[in-house]
Amino acid sequence: MQANITYPFLELDRVNAPYINDIKSAINRVVESGRYVGGPEVEQVETTIAKLTRVPHVVAVSNGLDALRLILRAYVATGRLNEGDEVIVPANTYVASVLAIVDAGLRPVPVDPDPVTHNLDAAGVESHVTPRTKAIMPVHLYGRVCWSRELAEIIQRHNLIVVEDNAQAIGAKSPAEGLFGTYVAGGLGHAAGFSFYPTKNIGALGDAGAVATHDKEIADTVRALANYGSYRRYHNVYAGFNCRMDPVQAAVLNVKIEHTDDENAARFARAVAYDNTIDNPLVIKPLMTAHVTDCVWHQYVIRIPQHRDAMQRFLASRGVATDIHYPTPPHRQPCFSETLGGLKLPVAEMLAEEVLSLPISPATSVKDASDIARIINEFKP
């Protein structure tokens, strides 16, 4: 059925090809070390992320969802959040953001995003704050930082705990100062979850994630929760989990994290090619950014009101693979039908019908991006 694919959406082997020899020797180091849980590779990932994000405490964990749910469970375990507290979250995020909130016994409050940035904005957040709102989870969707002076003011006025979902924005910088005086995504709020799922800007060869936080008590509690609930062996303070980062994945990440800025710059170059060449009146392009680090382009997402599915079929017929992030917003997922299913979130629902993600990884050349843009310009419904 599918025509031949000339322009694949994301070829992970090609994304990793520039690092393959270093990755093999890094994995080999772990194999020969005899140390297969924890150890120096995992510690190095933590140090590197702390430096990159300018946060004092980092805990390497098993994946991005675990990073987020461990942070929220740490706030509950330390009595700083309580069961049933409301957590503001964008309505158009990957479902994992909401799963983490629910897992910790908290109440997700999905808020419609700004349709231009696809992110939460200050006005939307402010109108959903109630006396029960205790936290907010900004998601830097598609690599674009969700932060502004206005948002920081609302957060401070209502004394909210900020847990960033930084799964998609490693290395991005905020135009406005974070709560702790820094500008790097993942260091703007009190704590942040990172994902190194293979498709992310910096991906492992399997699942991996990290928690970064300015709060030592939260870091210590996350570390304990991720290690059966114990600070020391055979003494369990919490009924915890096993959510540690695998040292083989840590070794892979120690090769790749160093190249975060280069990887992000490569994505920016492809975004520029799309932005310069796409010129079809049916297409709404994503907001272009002035600086390489304003948005790290985890996805390049166009909108095609009315004709998204026809555009996707047309591109497939011309050999261009695309994807949709995301076809169903969390509040419309069967698992949340009882709790969130009644909500009307028109912007999130509209975006789910209109968005289309184009190939943006370094495995797609800048020329290929220009070629794809010209094919998009040929589309007529």
Ligand SMILES: *Cc1c(COP(=O)(O)O)cnc(C)c1O
């Ligand atoms: C990928 C992702 C997650 C989950 O990370 P995993 O490592 O896949 O568990 C959470 N939130 C967002 C926005 C993501 O893109």
